[in-house]
Amino acid sequence: MPGVKEAMLRRRSSSKVTDAAPNHAEVAAYVETAGQLADHSGLRPWRVIEIRGDARNTLGDALAKADGAKGKDAEKFRGKAHRAPLVLAIVASFKPSHKVPHWEQEAVAAGVAHGLTLLLDDEGWGVFWRSGELTRTDAVRSAHELGKYEELLGWLYVGGLPAGGKRDRPKGRIRVGDHLSVL
Template identity: 40%
Template structure:
């Protein structure tokens, strides 16, 4: 699949089943995604792969930390079961001369590239965040260090449906573009 097709046919997939990429295939795709622009080549991120019984443990963590109505606790506990692989993105800003916002932008660009690479390989994904990214219980369960930030989970698997992805028609965004010309400067 060419890049333009990947960009125009990718969708967030909410029903994901096996197979998901193996650890080796995930690492292979991540090596390519990690070539995204990254000022200083800091790679201020890491991934924690959660699959199998580890999803159940993460679900218990979510339920233990849930402070909403009791009947929803069971629903919250099953959230990690929505996909065979939850790739947990952890932002690890480096103490460098590169501003933290640039490091976060590099991390986001890498994640976007990974999503497109997964789609081009036939996998589906959906980005999930929410209150558990701020949870101390979740941070402890996943082994995050104090300086790290949990950005969210990329739920990954094979789309449950077998339909051909519909190509999007890009919106007209010309009103978001300005061409700089020095003659427009007012002093």
């Protein structure tokens, strides 16, 4: 049985996915598993919003509004929101804490997102993380009904793998010396 190391080395983004997607119960199980990560003070400063079907139009319309796009340009944003049958919005939900700063709470939320990408990939789903300059705009915040102490980190686009199960081109391994030093 492959372990975590193999799953991490194998994981690739899948920018082209089919209309298949995990159901709500499967997503709930993945979220439960991804939530078992290092979390200073156990604040659980994150949540995930499941977006499917016509709700993806709300996302596309919010992105278009944030960009100021009209007409055909606005339709492009709606099309982007429909690039996968399931979109998981990853939200940092900051909790009051004198011990755990916001940056650390946001890192926990990002850790949940990464854990979800590993789980989804390992279960045979195609997944890619999308963010960008419109992620934290007022229109997008409003569409996701974010609270005062919340920030959107981005979206995981999830769907089936195309015939043959091919993912995007393989990544080369990192050059460890560029990223690891000794003090």
